[in-house]
Amino acid sequence: MHKIYSIIFTIILISSQFNSIAQQEKVWFSGLARSYFVRDANSFENDSTSAKNSSLGYNLIDLNTHINPLKDIEIFAQLRISNEFGSFFGTGTDIVVRQLTAKGVLAKKIKFSIGDLFLKQNKFTLNNNNEELPFFNSGFSSTYRDIIHYENFYLDNRWRLQGLQTNFSYEFDRFIETIEFDFFITRPRGSSSIGNGVTQSDMLLAGGTMKSKIFKNLTFESNYINLFEVTSTGNTGISVRNPVLQGGLTYQNETSNAILKHNIQSGFSKRSWLQFDSLVTNQSIGMFSELSTSYFKIDSSFSFSLGGRYVDPNFRSSGSQTRRIDMREDNNNSIYPNYSNEQISRPITAFDIVTDATIYNQDLSPTLMNFNPMYSNSLPYGAATPNRVGVFTNLDFQTENKFLKLNFNSSYLQEVIGQGSYELRNFLFIYGKSNFNLHEVLNLKKKLIFSLSFINETTKRAGTESEKIDLSSKHLDFSSDIEMLKNIFLQLGLKQVNSSGNEFLTDRIEYGEILTFNKLFFNQKDNLYSIGLKYKFRPKVYMNLQYNWWGTNFNDVNISDFKYQRLLFIFSVKL
Amino acid sequence: MKIRQHYILTIISIFLLFGCSKDEVEGPLINDIYGFFEITQPLTISNKNPDFSISEVVKFQCEFNKNVDWKISITGIVSGSNTIISGYSNSLDSNVNIWNGNTSQYPFFEQEYCAIELTFLNESDTLRDTIEIMGPQLYTDGFIVADFENGFPQDAFNKPQGGNVQATFVIADDMPLLGDYYFQMGGMINYDWALGKIEFKLDYSSNQISSTPDDFYLNLGILSDTVDLHTGQFVNVLISESDEPFDPDNNGVANIFDSNEEVYKLKLYIDWEGWKLISIRYSDFVATNSTAGVVFERNPNDIKGVRIACQACPSGGANPACPENLDRMVRTDLDHIIFTKNDALFEVITNINNDEWNKN
Numbered sequence: 035m036h037k038i039y040s041i042i043f044t045i046i047l048i049s050s051q052f053n054s055i056a057q058q059e060k061v062w063f064s065g066l067a068r069s070y071f072v073r074d075a076n077s078f079e080n081d082s083t084s085a086k087n088s089s090l091g092y093n094l095i096d097l098n099t100h101i102n103p104l105k106d107i108e109i110f111a112q113l114r115i116s117n118e119f120g121s122f123f124g125t126g127t128d129i130v131v132r133q134l135t136a137k138g139v140l141a142k143k144i145k146f147s148i149g150d151l152f153l154k155q156n157k158f159t160l161n162n163n164n165e166e167l168p169f170f171n172s173g174f175s176s177t178y179r180d181i182i183h184y185e186n187f188y189l190d191n192r193w194r195l196q197g198l199q200t201n202f203s204y205e206f207d208r209f210i211e212t213i214e215f216d217f218f219i220t221r222p223r224g225s226s227s228i229g230n231g232v233t234q235s236d237m238l239l240a241g242g243t244m245k246s247k248i249f250k251n252l253t254f255e256s257n258y259i260n261l262f263e264v265t266s267t268g269n270t271g272i273s274v275r276n277p278v279l280q281g282g283l284t285y286q287n288e289t290s291n292a293i294l295k296h297n298i299q300s301g302f303s304k305r306s307w308l309q310f311d312s313l314v315t316n317q318s319i320g321m322f323s324e325l326s327t328s329y330f331k332i333d334s335s336f337s338f339s340l341g342g343r344y345v346d347p348n349f350r351s352s353g354s355q356t357r358r359i360d361m362r363e364d365n366n367n368s369i370y371p372n373y374s375n376e377q378i379s380r381p382i383t384a385f386d387i388v389t390d391a392t393i394y395n396q397d398l399s400p401t402l403m404n405f406n407p408m409y410s411n412s413l414p415y416g417a418a419t420p421n422r423v424g425v426f427t428n429l430d431f432q433t434e435n436k437f438l439k440l441n442f443n444s445s446y447l448q449e450v451i452g453q454g455s456y457e458l459r460n461f462l463f464i465y466g467k468s469n470f471n472l473h474e475v476l477n478l479k480k481k482l483i484f485s486l487s488f489i490n491e492t493t494k495r496a497g498t499e500s501e502k503i504d505l506s507s508k509h510l511d512f513s514s515d516i517e518m519l520k521n522i523f524l525q526l527g528l529k530q531v532n533s534s535g536n537e538f539l540t541d542r543i544e545y546g547e548i549l550t551f552n553k554l555f556f557n558q559k560d561n562l563y564s565i566g567l568k569y570k571f572r573p574k575v576y577m578n579l580q581y582n583w584w585g586t587n588f589n590d591v592n593i594s595d596f597k598y599q600r601l602l603f604i605f606s607v608k609l
Numbered sequence: 610m611k612i613r614q615h616y617i618l619t620i621i622s623i624f625l626l627f628g629c630s631k632d633e634v635e636g637p638l639i640n641d642i643y644g645f646f647e648i649t650q651p652l653t654i655s656n657k658n659p660d661f662s663i664s665e666v667v668k669f670q671c672e673f674n675k676n677v678d679w680k681i682s683i684t685g686i687v688s689g690s691n692t693i694i695s696g697y698s699n700s701l702d703s704n705v706n707i708w709n710g711n712t713s714q715y716p717f718f719e720q721e722y723c724a725i726e727l728t729f730l731n732e733s734d735t736l737r738d739t740i741e742i743m744g745p746q747l748y749t750d751g752f753i754v755a756d757f758e759n760g761f762p763q764d765a766f767n768k769p770q771g772g773n774v775q776a777t778f779v780i781a782d783d784m785p786l787l788g789d790y791y792f793q794m795g796g797m798i799n800y801d802w803a804l805g806k807i808e809f810k811l812d813y814s815s816n817q818i819s820s821t822p823d824d825f826y827l828n829l830g831i832l833s834d835t836v837d838l839h840t841g842q843f844v845n846v847l848i849s850e851s852d853e854p855f856d857p858d859n860n861g862v863a864n865i866f867d868s869n870e871e872v873y874k875l876k877l878y879i880d881w882e883g884w885k886l887i888s889i890r891y892s893d894f895v896a897t898n899s900t901a902g903v904v905f906e907r908n909p910n911d912i913k914g915v916r917i918a919c920q921a922c923p924s925g926g927a928n929p930a931c932p933e934n935l936d937r938m939v940r941t942d943l944d945h946i947i948f949t950k951n952d953a954l955f956e957v958i959t960n961i962n963n964d965e966w967n968k969n
Contacts, residue, residue, distance in 0.1 A: 347635055421635070454639035500644035538639060548636030553643055 060102055065112075066184070067095040069605040071119065074369055078585070078597040081374050091119040091603075096132060098609075107138035110149075146200040152192040153199070153218060155243055158301055158322055158345075159257040159278050160353035162191045163416030165394070166409040167387050167531070168465070168487070173515045174527035174564040177578050177604055178389045185391040186358070193353070194396065195220035195239060211247040218242070222398045225267040235268030237261065239353065239398065255299075256281040261352040261400060271310050274400040278303040278351045282324075295328045297341075305350040305400065307545060316545035320349030320420065337430045347421040347451050350546070352400045355415040359387065360395055361404040368392045374594040382406070384531045384560035385584040385598075401546050408507055408533040408556055411493050412447050412461035422447045424461070439469040453540065454551050457497035464490045473517075480517035487511040493537065505535035505556060521571070525580070527564035533557075557589040566602075574608035640675045647674040652727050652736045655703060661710030661718075662744035668703040671727065671736070675699055678730035683708060685742075687721040690714070701727075710746030713956045715830070715884040717787070718745050748787060751828070751949035752816070754809050754915055757790045762809060766861055769805035773798050775938065778805055786830040786884050791944035794917070797936065799925030804939055806918035808863040809946075810855040818909045820950035822892035825909040828954040830886050832942035833879045841922025841931040842939045843878045848894055850911040865914050869900040873907065877958075879941050888953035909950070917943065 071091030076084050094116035101109040112133035118126045135149035154161055165182075187194035197220030204213050223237040241259035248254055257280045263273035282299025306317035326341030359365070361382060368390055373380045386393055387409065395403075405414035413419045424447030432439040443465045449458040467487040473480065488510050495503035513527040538551040566580035585597035638644075650672035659665040669681060679701070681694040692712045712718055720742055727736040755762055757780050769776035776796035785791040796804050818825065827846070851870035855863055866872055873894035877887070896905040921939040922931035929935075947954065 451633040451635055454634065454636045454642070456634055498640055498644060500642075501639050540636065550637060551639055551642060 062100050062102075063609070064098040064100070065096045065609045067093075067607040067609070068181075069093050069603070070181070071603040073601040075599045076370065076373075077599055078595065080594050081596075083375055083377055084370060084373060089119075093117050093119075098133075104138070106142070107136070110135040110137070144200055144202045146198070148198050149196060151195050151197060151199050151218065151220060152187070152189050153195055153220070154190065154192040155241065155257040155259060155353070156255070156280050156282075156299070156301075157417045158299075158324075158349075158351055158354050159259045159280050160193065160241060161416065161418070162188060162193045162356075163354070163358065164191070165358045165387060166405075166414075167384060167509065167529075168467075168489070168511075173483075173485075173513045173523070173525040173568065174566055174580055174582075175388050175511075175513070175529065177568075177580070177602075177606075180606070181604075182389075182391045182394060186394045186396055188358070188394075193356075193398065195222055197221055197239075211249060213244070213246040216243040216245075222261070232270060233268045234270055235263040235265055235273055237263050237274075237398075241353075251286050253284045253286070254281070255284070257301075259351070259353050261398060265308065273308050274305070275308060276303070276305040276350060276352050276400055278353070291332050293328075293330045293332065295330070297324070297326050297328075299324050303349050303351050305352075305546075316547065318348040318350055318546070320346035322346060322349050322418065324417075334430075335432055335434065337428075339428045340425070341427075342423075342425045343417065343447075344423045344450070345418060345420050347449075349418065349420045350400075350402075351418050352398050354418040355402060355420070356395070356397075356399045357403045357405060357415065358394050360399075361406045365393055369600075370596075370598065373596050376594075378594070380596065383586045384409070384529060385562050385582075388529065388562065389582075389600075401544075402542065404539075407493065407505060407537040407539070407554070408558060409531065410491075411505065411507070411537065412445060412463045412491055421449050421451060421453070422461075423450050424448055435474050437471050437474040439471075441465075441467040452495075453548065454538065455495065455497050455501040457495050457501055459493055459495045459503060462490075462492045464488075480520070481515060481523070482517065483515040485511070485513045493535075503535070503537055505533065505537045507531065507533040507556075515568070521569055523568040523570070525564065525566040525568055525578075527562075527566075529560075529562040529564075531558075531560040533559075559587045559589070561585055561587075574606075576604075576606055578602070578604045578606075638676065641677070644675045646677060646729065646732045646734065648672070648734060648736070649674050650700075652701070652725075652738060653703070654725065654738055654740060657738075657740045658743050659710065659740065660744035661742065661746040664709075664750070665744075666710075667708045667740060669694070669701045669706040669708070669727075670703040671701040673699050673729075677732065680728050680730075681706070681708075682724075682726045682728070684724045684726075685716075685718045685721050686724060688716045688719045690716050690718045692718075709952075710742065711748070711954055712746075713886070715786070715886055717748075718742055720745055748828075748945060748947065748954050751947045751954070752811075752813060754811065754827075754946040754948065755792070755943075756788060756945050756947075757792045757943075758788045760790075761792070761807075764810045764855075766806075766808040766856075766863060768807070768861070769796065770798060770801070770803045772801065773804050776805055777940075777942075778807075781942075784832065784884075786832070786944035788945075791830075791832065791942055793940070793942045794919045795938060795940040795942065796919075797938050798921075798923075799929075799935060800923055802920045802923060804919040804921060806916055807943075808866070808914060808916045810863070810914050811912055813910055813912050813948075816910070818950055820909055822907045822909065823890060824951050825891040826888045826949050826953040826957065827891065827915075827946070828886075828888045828949055829946040830884050830944045831877070831879060832884050832940065832944070833881050834938070834940045837937055838880070838882060839921055839934050839937045839939045840880070841924075841934055842880075842941060843876055843920055844941050845916075845918040845920060846875045846877065846889070846894075847897075847916040847918070848873045848891070848912055849914045849916070850906075850908065851913055855914060863914055863916065866916050868897070869903060871903055871905055871911075872897045873905075884944075886955035888949075888955040888957045890953075890957055890959075893959070909948070912948075915946070917946075 073089040075087040094114060097113045099111045114130050114132045116128050133150040135147060137147040139145050197218060199218040201216035219240040221236060222239050225233055225236045227233050239261050243257050245255045260277040262275045265273040280301030282297060285296045287294040300323040302321045304319050306314045309315055322345040324343040326339055328339035330337040367380055367386045370380055382393060424445060426445035428443040430441050445463045447461040452458050470484045472482040491507045493503055493505040510530045516524040518524050533556040536555050538553055541549045541552055543549050562584040564580055564582045569577045580602040582600040587595045653670040655668035656665060659667050676697060676699045678697050684691045690712045694706055710718060722739055722741050725738040760780060761767055767778055769778040773796040777793035779793050780790050781793045782790050798804055847866050849865040849870055849872045851865035853865050855865055857864060874897050875894045919941045923929055924931050924934040
């Protein structure tokens, strides 16, 4: 351990040396350091085979080196040094290059980036949708959220990809005001052997964005993306093609205190597999359209938006429909993946979604991934979820003294065509979040913050007894941050997900067509309670100690419930 | 435009989106997978006293509330013969589900009562009824090649192999398939493959057969060993469309099966005991193509002859292929060789093994 600290000390020393050079704009550093320790305990009786408790932890430092050899060029490298608790130096220490990027400006006109890119386009073409249970930014779960998002490179709904990106823009003095272009080509997956002498092909993702301000109030935007495999780089003889094209107009009307914005957009997708370079199979062609209107107060005290959306059942967009969590059975939790004396596989529950970074996905998928309707049923693939038509609203409000902050959004959606039935599913989604900064109204010097949030999602389908669906999921989240002493916060938290009713899960073949439906009954309750202390040195430098009680009741004599506890310690420094 | 007007316009546009729902279904119907099964219309049998000998048929009709795998089993009370009609649907259509009195396995139905049973996969419901066959199916609706009822056809060749000292190759009456007679084709040659062959002269050019090779069938019954099965026995069936004369030399050898003629061929391993009923789609026969330049234009109208050759894996000689069959008799007896158009008389065999063509 002493050696680890020696390395860290040396790096800091070197950093300080380079800081002097950094002043000459040559090299500068940033990064993150984290100490993480958890101890999990199994506290239910019907499991004498699993370990009663276990612990793990690590220290890591991500050192970001920014090198500016020229004014317009930057080389960025992120080097990770990590050491697991209980291991010896040399055997348990990993040193990996986590990110490498070179970026710059050509002829002061064309920007380029090579290496690790964080890409995002429109929510129908390329967008990394949020996970199913919102973290609500509540105190105790935001500690976990920071780790999950950081470890999986989730940055502002962007996908982390490796390749080349360039963008440039022009300004005009007549006809149109500006026009901007952005192009990229990346390789989400390299060719690799998948056994038995079979090599899967390279998968590439290419796309571009064109945005133009036609005149002061009107903007046109178009995005194109294509996920495809290069057949010649493998020997499977089959390769996917998934181009998506989107176009939209935004009209913006500004007054002295508010902005009114209208947006209309539409697009098409095609997904097919090419066999032996010529035979197109399993082709599906779909479209979407969306219309929305937003009203913002310029002082951010109020905003309201309203819209309608249609997404065709055959609309397929790998870049925007890939999920962060694949709820397939073999996506195992890292914490007690099996439980009970029968050692059955423990399903992904609310606690795993909130805390387990290893169940999250970083790879784009050309087919729809599995989801659990208990946690997300109306829009499991984000706004681009196929086979949906309906309306959505969003409302934000905050008082002038910031005592109260409210966010409310809802959607009412319907299927475009029935799945396994001529009857259509109807989805009602209501989300509410409130933050009470009581110290503002009580004139307290120390912070007193409460947050209460909920989600109510219902799915219904009429029809015969066998076709009927009635599923209700309720998600309640409460957290408080009470500043006991200066910068020391007492954190209390509660998260509950209740689901009852029935649904059908689709079982699809390799190329996406529905093979059959699996009937599911829910009467499940996930619980997570937390108490903790947090010391904030600075907003991004903190120490957090938590104790979590969590478990799931299935309310089914045939399925064992489970109950666990966890002690968590984190020391996080963001440089 | 005021803000309110903006929103009204948006709301109207959004409601237009709801008109986009389509009257389609994605995936299989859930009602078919999980729905409660119910028979909405009982089983109706169109003719409970059919006389199949005069081409009468029995039609079945029934309706259910969902698509299911259903099966009609018809069993002769006296003969024990059985035939199956099956499908996957939510009804039995009387225009489709028709029984003409045939069977998929020996023995044939007689003049007898038959038990009808309609069952459904994964459902406990069973519907039962009976019919009385007034006249059994004669299986004569087609082009008979040979039924051996009037002896061996006069213009056909019966050619046991030289050396087949125990050759049968005779008409017999002890266990016919249909009628009173059948043809015994077998014997024993330990050292060679060929035991003999029979060749029939045919000409359908005046029949104006409209069927394609996919809808044209060769049907026959083959009787194999009942005591000591020869494990390497088979028959080669050759159909010729040659324009050559059947036997131009009058030497008892049909030249139309020569390697430079348009001949289609198929090999049947005989590995059962008793009679087996076989139907073979003409399109499943393979062009022999042994000589370059032969034009293969398979057409049932052009059929000029059929050869059936009896063969068995040798059990003797210097390097016997099947020594375990030493001194075993080969038996590939035949009856009721008939071509039919559009419908096969018996169960159509597929996945035919076409290896070792040289053994003819």
